[in-house]
């Protein structure tokens with residue numbers, strides 16, 4: 509069974525994807541980490557973040573073990589990721605790994621921006637997770653604060669808005685719900701309630 513979870517920045521899709529994967533005993537891939545790692549590697553190689561050649565080299569030489577780097581979780585890494593994510597050749601290079609992950613025996617859960625539309629258009633269930641921008645910013649702020657990062661709610665809000673705008677407006681695989689995705693607004697749901705709602709939507713889709 510393949511489950512696609514998409515949605516804008518800090519909507520809670522990663523949290524849901526992990527819980528859903530545990531529930532059904534499936535492997536889980538946070539595809540945002542791939543773009544974050546490519547952006548990090550472009551900078552480490554000494555190139556400009558929007559250099560398409562360097563980004564393509566970084567994407568082609570990416571190793572899954574490099575996704576464990578905790579620095580990839582910062583808002584700065586997310587912002588840089590959304591710049592390399594606009595480059596079509598980078599997306600094509602990362603597609604191979606994502607498709608292989610999704611089609612492993614037994615299936616998988618993947619979360620990102622284009623899982624239901626491009627990576628796994630035939631997924632058994634697709635959920636597009638949203639939440640009001642201010643709610644998302646507050647959640648991300650609390651998360652960063654918990655890690656001891658010096659952030660402000662205004663800075664986080666600006667980062668989320670900038671990233672959403674970039675992700676939704678790019679020409680290649682823009683962020684959008686697939687036509688057959690179920691929408692899940694978690695603004696007024698805690699993690700447990702959001703998980704219960706997601707499980708309900710998936711069960712209905714797969715006929716359980």
Ligand SMILES: Nc1ncnc2c1ncn2[C@@H]1O[C@H](COP(=O)(O)OP(=O)(O)OP(=O)(O)O)[C@@H](O)[C@H]1O
Nearest residue numbers: 517518519520521522523647651694697698699702
């Ligand atoms: N329903 C919820 N209620 C309260 N907090 C939540 C909820 N869902 C997620 N969170 C918290 O919000 C923060 C962002 O969630 P998460 O990392 O899952 O979002 P994301 O969509 O995967 O983000 P990104 O796209 O930036 O990687 C985390 O700290 C998470 O614990």
Ligand SMILES: Nc1ccn([C@@H]2O[C@H](COP(=O)(O)O)[C@@H](O)[C@H]2O)c(=O)n1
Nearest residue numbers: 539540541543586589590593620621622
């Ligand atoms: N399928 C995806 C996943 C991510 N991106 C881009 O990466 C950025 C970081 O993603 P997070 O999920 O970790 O926030 C995101 O803003 C996108 O630009 C993508 O394009 N496609």
